[in-house]
Amino acid sequence: MPGFERLLPAPLLILEELAADLHWNWNHASDQLWRSLNTEVWEQTRNPVSVLQLTSGATLEQLASDPVFLTQLQQVVDARRYYLLDPGWYSRTYLNQPDKPNTGVRGIAYFSMEFGICDALPLYAGGLGILAGDYLKTASDLGLPLVGIGLLYQEGYFRQSMNRDGWQEETYLYNDPGSLPIRPLRDSDGRWLDIETGFLCRRVRFRIWVAQVGKVKLYLLDSNHPCNQPHDRGITSKLYGGGTELRLVQEIALGIGGWRLIETLGLDIDICHLNEGHAAFATLERIRSFSVENNTSFWESLWATRAGNLFTTHTPVAAGFDRYPTELLRRYAGESALAMGVTLDDILVLGRADPKNTNEPFNMAYLAMRTCAHSNGVSELHGRVSQRIFQPLFPRWPEREVPVSHVTNGVHMPTWDSPEADAIWTQAYGKERWRDDLQKMNPNALQQVTDQQLWHMAASGRARLVDYARQRFARQWRHEVLVETNLPPGSPNCEIPIELPLDPNILTLGFARRFAEYKRPDLLLHDPERLARILCNPKYPVQLIVAGKAHPADTIGKTKLQGWQRFLLRPEVAEHLLFIEDYDISLAQHLVQGVDVWINNPRRPWEASGTSGMKILVNGGLNLSTLDGWWAEAYKAEFGWALGDGEEHDPAQDSADAEQLYRLLENDIIPRFYARDAEDIPREWIEQMRSSMAQLTPRFSSNRMLQEYIEKHYLPAATAFQARVENHGQLAKTLNDWTRHLHRHWHEIHIGERSFTDAETGWRLEVNIYLGAITPDNITVEAIADNEGKQPAERISLTLTRAGIANTYHYSGLLPKARPAGDFSLRVIPAHPQVQVPIETTLICWQT
Numbered sequence: 072m073p074g075f076e077r078l079l080p081a082p083l084l085i086l087e088e089l090a091a092d093l094h095w096n097w098n099h100a101s102d103q104l105w106r107s108l109n110t111e112v113w114e115q116t117r118n119p120v121s122v123l124q125l126t127s128g129a130t131l132e133q134l135a136s137d138p139v140f141l142t143q144l145q146q147v148v149d150a151r152r153y154y155l156l157d158p159g160w161y162s163r164t165y166l167n168q169p170d171k172p173n174t175g176v177r178g179i180a181y182f183s184m185e186f187g188i189c190d191a192l193p194l195y196a197g198g199l200g201i202l203a204g205d206y207l208k209t210a211s212d213l214g215l216p217l218v219g220i221g222l223l224y225q226e227g228y229f230r231q232s233m234n235r236d237g238w239q240e241e242t243y244l245y246n247d248p249g250s251l252p253i254r255p256l257r258d259s260d261g262r263w264l265d266i267e268t269g270f271l272c273r274r275v276r277f278r279i280w281v282a283q284v285g286k287v288k289l290y291l292l293d294s295n296h297p298c299n300q301p302h303d304r305g306i307t308s309k310l311y312g313g314g315t316e317l318r319l320v321q322e323i324a325l326g327i328g329g330w331r332l333i334e335t336l337g338l339d340i341d342i343c344h345l346n347e348g349h350a351a352f353a354t355l356e357r358i359r360s361f362s363v364e365n366n367t368s369f370w371e372s373l374w375a376t377r378a379g380n381l382f383t384t385h386t387p388v389a390a391g392f393d394r395y396p397t398e399l400l401r402r403y404a405g406e407s408a409l410a411m412g413v414t415l416d417d418i419l420v421l422g423r424a425d426p427k428n429t430n431e432p433f434n435m436a437y438l439a440m441r442t443c444a445h446s447n448g449v450s451e452l453h454g455r456v457s458q459r460i461f462q463p464l465f466p467r468w469p470e471r472e473v474p475v476s477h478v479t480n481g482v483h484m485p486t487w488d489s490p491e492a493d494a495i496w497t498q499a500y501g502k503e504r505w506r507d508d509l510q511k512m513n514p515n516a517l518q519q520v521t522d523q524q525l526w527h528m529a530a531s532g533r534a535r536l537v538d539y540a541r542q543r544f545a546r547q548w549r550h551e552v553l554v555e556t557n558l559p560p561g562s563p564n565c566e567i568p569i570e571l572p573l574d575p576n577i578l579t580l581g582f583a584r585r586f587a588e589y590k591r592p593d594l595l596l597h598d599p600e601r602l603a604r605i606l607c608n609p610k611y612p613v614q615l616i617v618a619g620k621a622h623p624a625d626t627i628g629k630t631k632l633q634g635w636q637r638f639l640l641r642p643e644v645a646e647h648l649l650f651i652e653d654y655d656i657s658l659a660q661h662l663v664q665g666v667d668v669w670i671n672n673p674r675r676p677w678e679a680s681g682t683s684g685m686k687i688l689v690n691g692g693l694n695l696s697t698l699d700g701w702w703a704e705a706y707k708a709e710f711g712w713a714l715g716d717g718e719e720h721d722p723a724q725d726s727a728d729a730e731q732l733y734r735l736l737e738n739d740i741i742p743r744f745y746a747r748d749a750e751d752i753p754r755e756w757i758e759q760m761r762s763s764m765a766q767l768t769p770r771f772s773s774n775r776m777l778q779e780y781i782e783k784h785y786l787p788a789a790t791a792f793q794a795r796v797e798n799h800g801q802l803a804k805t806l807n808d809w810t811r812h813l814h815r816h817w818h819e820i821h822i823g824e825r826s827f828t829d830a831e832t833g834w835r836l837e838v839n840i841y842l843g844a845i846t847p848d849n850i851t852v853e854a855i856a857d858n859e860g861k862q863p864a865e866r867i868s869l870t871l872t873r874a875g876i877a878n879t880y881h882y883s884g885l886l887p888k889a890r891p892a893g894d895f896s897l898r899v900i901p902a903h904p905q906v907q908v909p910i911e912t913t914l915i916c917w918q919t
C-alpha cells in the first residue's frame with residue numbers, strides 16, 4: 072500500500088491489513104481500536120491510513136508493548152478472521168443444496184458512478200452513492216459473490232463551507248491515493264494493471280485500484296495514468312463536476328472500461344447490475360466481448376448477454392436521465408460501433424424512444440432498458456412512476472404492463488446503528504442478526520427490552536450527537552472568527568471559548584439532505600416566526616440540526632441554504648438550531664443515532680425511495696415524512712407521522728403542507744415527547760419507538776433488499792443467462808432468428824370479428840385469427856380488461872380450438888361474468904418459454 076512506507080513495530084504489523092479492509096467501517100470494536108491509537112486524527116479523518124501515518128513512532132512503540140491495547144487488537148483481529156471465514160448466508164442458502172442443484176449465481180458485477188462507503192474514501196455525492204456503499208457491505212455480510220466497479224475521482228465531490236453572506240462555497244480537495252484505504256492492482260508480473268479504452272482515436276489508460284470491503288472487492292478506474300495526455304488524466308477528476316462531454320467520457324470509462332477490467336481479470340460474472348443508467352455502456356462492451364469470444368453477431372450477442380443484465384433506475388422524472396446529443400455520441404462511439412460489427416445508427420436506436428426520430432438525444436436509461444432483461448425501481452411507488460416514464464419504449468402496451476418491477480431500498484444497519492442500539496439488538500436477536508435470514512427475527516423479541524433501556528439508548532445517542540455537533544460547529548465557527556480578525560492560524564486566540572448551543576435532554580429534530588428543490592429544504596422555514604416559536608417554547612423546548620449541500624450549479628438550492636443562514640442570525644434561535652457544514656457520512660451517522668425525529672418533506676413523487684429515514688429506525692428515531700418513496704409503503708400511525716395526503720400536488724400546495732408540518736409538531740409530536748410519568752419516561756413515545764424499531768428495521772434493512780434482488784432478479788437472470796450462452800450462444804442465436812421471423816411477418820396478423828355467447832359459467836368468447844406465416848406456437852391470444860383501474864385488470868389466455876384453412880385459427884375462452892363482456896379487448900403477443908415479453912420484444916397486435 073503506497074502510504075505504508077513506515078515500518079510498524081512487529082506486534083502492530085497486522086494494523087496495515089486491518090486498515091486496508093473497510094470492514095472497520097461497520098464495526099464498533101474497530102472504531103474503539105483506531106480511536107485509542109490516535110483520538111484526534113481518528114475523530115477528524117475517520118481514516119485508519121491517516122492514523123497510521125500521523126501517529127508518532129514513540130506512541131506506536133509504546134502501544135506495541137501495552138497489554139491492554141494488544142488485547143483489544145487481538146479481539147478485533149479474531150472477530151475479523153471469524154467474519155472472513157464464515158461462508159455466509161448466501162452460500163448456506165443457495166449453494167450445494169441437495170434440493171436446489173445449480174441454483175447459484177456465479178458472480179455479480181455491480182456498477183455505480185458513486186460509492187459512499189466511508190468518509191475516508193469520499194467517492195459519493197448523495198443517496199445513490201450511499202446505497203451503493205451499503206450494497207457492497209451487505210453483499211460482504213451475506214457472502215454474495217459480488218464485485219463493485221466504479222471510478223476513483225481525484226477530487227471526488229466538493230466540500231462545503233458557508234461564507235459570511237450565507238452563500239455556499241465549494242472546495243475540491245485532492246484525494247491523495249497515498250492516504251486512501253485502497254491498493255494498486257498488480258498483475259502476476261508485479262506490474263500495475265491498466266485498462267485501455269479508445270476516445271477519439273486516442274488510447275486512454277486507466278490505472279486500477281482496489282478497495283477491500285470485507286469480503287467484497289471494489290475496483291476503481293483512475294485516468295490519472297502517467298502515460299496519458301494531460302487532458303485525459305483529468306477524466307476522473309471530479310464527480311458530477313464537468314460538462315456534458317466530460318460526463319459522457321466518464322460514463323464510457325465506467326461502462327466500457329469497467330467491463331474490460333472484468334474480462335482482463337477473467338472474473339466469472341453472469342450478472343451485470345447497473346446502479347442507475349450511468350454505466351449502461353457496460354452492456355455494449357459485454358456484447359462486444361461475447362461476440363469476439365463466440366463468433367456471434369452483435370444481435371445474437373445482445374440476446375445472449377441481455378438475460379444476465381439488471382438495471383436499477385433511481386430517477387422519478389424523465390428529465391433526470393442522462394441524455395447526449397447524437398453528434399457527441401457520433402464522435403465518441405463511432406469507433407466502438409465498428410468494433411462491434413454494427414453501424415453507429417444501430418447503437419443510436421437503442422438510446423431513443425422512437426427509433427426513427429433522429430433528432431432525439433441518446434438516453435442512457437433507454438439504452439439500459441433495451442439491454443437489460445430485468446429492470447426495477449427503488450420503491451413500490453417509484454416502480455409505478457417508472458412504468459409511466461418508460462411507457463414510450465413499449466408502444467401500444469398498457470402502462471401497468473411496462474416491465475419495471477420494484478425492489479424497495481434498504482440500509483446497512485451495522486453502518487448506521489449506535490453502540491447502544493447494537494447492544495440492545497444483540498440482547499434481543501443475537502450477534503448474527505444482520506448476517507442471517509431476517510425471517511427468523513421475531514418482532515416480539517424487542518418486548519424483552521425495557522422502556523428504561525430504550526430511553527437510555529435514545530439519550531446516549533442524543534448526547535453523543537450534541538457533543539459531536541458542537542465540535543463541528545466550533546470548527547466552522549473558529550474558521551469564521553479567523554477570517555474576521557485576520558489572526559494567523561494556530562495563534563492562541565483560535566481557542567476562543569464559545570457559548571455552546573444545544574442541550575442533550577431536549578427533543579431533537581434532524582433535517583439533513585441534498586438541497587435539491589424537490590426536497591423542499593425550506594418548507595420548515597415557510598413561517599419563520601412560527602418555527603422560532605416552536606424551537607424556543609420554554610415549557611417544551613425543541614432543537615433542530617440542519618445540514619446539506621446544494622449542487623455547485625444549483626442557484627435555487629443555494630438560495631435555500633442562504634435562507635437557513637439568515638434564519639440562524641436571529642439571536643433567540645441560536646441555542647436551538649445548528650447548521651452543520653459539509654454533510655457527510657460521519658455527520659449522518661451521528662444524526663441518525665441521536666435524533667428523536669427525522670424530518671423529510673419532498674414533493675411527491677420525486678423521492679424515488681429516500682434512505683436517510685431508514686437509518687434512524689435501528690436507533691429508535693421516529694419519522695415525520697411525506698408519503699413518498701419508502702415511507703408511502705411503511706407508514707402507519709403506530710410508527711410515526713405522515714405529511715400530505717398521498718396524492719401529487721403542484722407547488723401551490725406547499726403552504727398547506729407547511730401548516731400540517733407545524734401542526735403535527737405543535738399538537739402531537741412535542742406534547743407526546745414531554746408527556747412523562749413519575750419516572751420521567753414518555754411511555755407512549757417509547758411504545759412508538761418499539762413498534763417502529765421492531766417492525767420496520769428488518770423490512771428496510773439492506774439484507775431484505777439483497778435477498779429480494781437475489782430471489783427476484785439474480786437467480787432467474789443467472790439461470791436464463793447460462794441457458795443462452797451454452798454452446799457458444801446456441802439458444803441466443805435461435806431466439807435472434809425467432810424474433811427476426813416474427814418482426815418480418817407480424818404485420819400479417821389480423822384478428823377477426825369476435826362473438827360472445829352466454830354460457831352458464833361465463834361469457835364464451837370465440838374469434839378467428841389470421842396469423843400469416845407465423846405459427847400458433849409462437850404467439851398467445853389474450854383477452855384483457857382494465858376498465859381504468861376501477862376493477863382489477865384481468866388477463867385471460869384463449870385456447871386454440873381448431874386450425875382453419877389458409878393460416879386462420881379459431882380461438883376461444885371463457886370470460887368471467889363479473890364484468891360486461893364488452894370490457895375485454897383482444898390482442899396477440901409473442902410467446903416463447905425462454906423469452907421475456909415485452910422487455911425483449913415489444914411486438915403486440917390489438918383487435919382494431
Ligand SMILES: *Cc1c(COP(=O)(O)O)cnc(C)c1O
Nearest residue numbers: 197198584655656659681682683
Ligand atoms: C443517507 C444519506 C443520503 C441520502 O439520504 P436521502 O434520504 O436520500 O436524502 C445522503 N447523504 C448522506 C451523507 C447520507 O448518509
